[in-house]
Amino acid sequence: MGWRRITAISLAAVLVAGGAVALGFFATHAPASVATALPGATPDPGSPATHTPGDRPTPTDAARPAPTASPTPIALVPRFDKAARSHDDPTSIWVVVDKDRPLQPADYTPPDxxxxxxxxxxxxxxxxxxxxxxxxxxxxxxxxxxxxxxxxxxxxxxxxxxxxxxxxxxxxxxxxxxxxxxxxxxxxxxxxxxxxxxxxxxxxxxxxxxxxxxxxxxxxxxxxxxxxxxxxxxxxxxxxxxxxxxxxxxxxxxxxxxxxxxxxxxxxxxxxxxxxxxxxx
Missing domain, CATH: 3.30.1380.10 (Muramoyl-pentapeptide Carboxypeptidase; domain 2)
Known part of the structure; x- marks a missing residue:
């Protein structure tokens, strides 16, 4: 084996070893979102990176807006019906008789x-x-x-x-x-x-x-x-x-x-x- 070959093999070994060291350092010190993407890294269960695409976290009850209460309906008081009985019919208890409103007929006699x-x-x-x-x-x-x-x-x-x-x-x-x-x-x-x-x-x-x-x-x-x-x-x-x-x-x-x-x-x-x-x- 010549010197050149030995040197090439040795250099390759050094580069591989150095890369492993660098990779280990980066995995240890890089942000979790990046580190977990590295080959062989263990995902952090609490990290958002553990969610797959389309798997959105469910909001808690505290995060949901409170439902708006339905307005209480206003009770309408029926108006007094002034036309419920006749003001002209002499048999009506609401008949209005005055100097301008004579009985019809004039000689009316109540029936009861x-x-x-x-x-x-x-x-x-x-x-x-x-x-x-x-x-x-x-x-x-x-x-x-x-x-x-x-x-x-x-x-x-x-x-x-x-x-x-x-x-x-x-x-x-x-x-x-x-x-x-x-x-x-x-x-x-x-x-x-x-x-x-x-x-x-x-x-x-x-x-x-x-x-x-x-x-x-x-x-x-x-x-x-x-x-x-x-x-x-x-x-x-x-x-x-x-x-x-x-x-x-x-x-x-x-x-x-x-x-x-x-x-x-x-x-x-x-x-x-x-x-x-x-x-x-």
């Missing part, structure tokens, strides 16, 4: 009149539903106050209203009569839904001072609970066309009476958006 079993001046008749409400109203008043009420006047037929109106005209003249007594065919009493109430024993009967009596005060504050409306308030003469009558109550049903009380509206004309009726046309 009954005698109201309460104390009275003149024997009272009303439509059955209104009669039952009056009985409950009178009983509640006596239970709460220990006092008593009586019916002064209730249903009046067309012929009776003719006589009542003519008597008022004869006594006070038509101009005055028209502020206190309805002309025939325009009276709420003819509907069988209106009642004039007085104290028992009598005190301020059919007089404005009735409003200041215990009976008048209680009725003004509580009649709505039984479906009644104080039909001719003191401050609404320009709307109703009649002077203050704290004794005159009109049955309209508990639902409508409650709605009007809640809204603070005191006349049927205003509540239903009808024209005021201060005079006859």
């Amino acid at each position: 009149l009954v005698t109201v079993p309460v104390p009275h001046v003149w024997e009272p008749q009303l439509r059955r539903e209104a009669s039952d409400a009056v009985v409950a109203l009178f009983a509640a008043f006596t239970a709460e106050t220990g006092l008593k009420l009586q019916s002064q006047s209730s249903y009046r037929s067309y012929p009776t209203q003719v006589a009542v109106y003519n008597d008022d005209v004869s006594a006070h003249g038509q101009a005055v009569a028209d502020t206190s007594t309805a002309r025939p065919g325009t009276s709420e009493h003819q509907t069988g839904l209106a009642i004039d109430i007085s104290a028992l024993p009598a005190s301020c009967s059919l007089d404005a001072c009735f409003g200041a009596t215990p009976q008048g005060t209680w009725l003004a504050h509580n009649a709505w609970k039984y479906g009644f409306l104080l039909r001719y308030p003191e401050d609404k003469v320009a709307v109703t066309g009649y002077a203050y009558e704290p004794w005159h109550f009109r049955y309209i049903g508990v639902d409508l009476a409650t709605e009007m009380h809640t809204d603070g509206v005191t006349t049927l004309e205003e509540f239903f958006g009808l024209p005021a009726a201060p005079t006859y046309h």
Whole structure:
């Protein structure tokens, strides 16, 4: 073997040995992402390099965004249906009768009149539903106050209203009569839904001072609970066309009476958006 051959073999051995040393040093000191790619290197289980392509890590629950809560639906309160009953049909308990809205027909007679079993001046008749409400109203008043009420006047037929109106005209003249007594065919009493109430024993009967009596005060504050409306308030003469009558109550049903009380509206004309009726046309 010549020197040249020995030298070449020795040099090759040195290069191989040196490369192994260098490779070992690089594997020891290089970053894990690189070192693990080297031949013979042991992968680091915690290193991202251990994941194969397409094998993405699953995010933890903490990393996931919290689901957005669905908004709570707003409960809609149904509006009071002002057209649920007729304002024109005389058989409707919501019929509006005033100087501009006469009954149709003018000589209308209610179909279900009954005698109201309460104390009275003149024997009272009303439509059955209104009669039952009056009985409950009178009983509640006596239970709460220990006092008593009586019916002064209730249903009046067309012929009776003719006589009542003519008597008022004869006594006070038509101009005055028209502020206190309805002309025939325009009276709420003819509907069988209106009642004039007085104290028992009598005190301020059919007089404005009735409003200041215990009976008048209680009725003004509580009649709505039984479906009644104080039909001719003191401050609404320009709307109703009649002077203050704290004794005159009109049955309209508990639902409508409650709605009007809640809204603070005191006349049927205003509540239903009808024209005021201060005079006859």
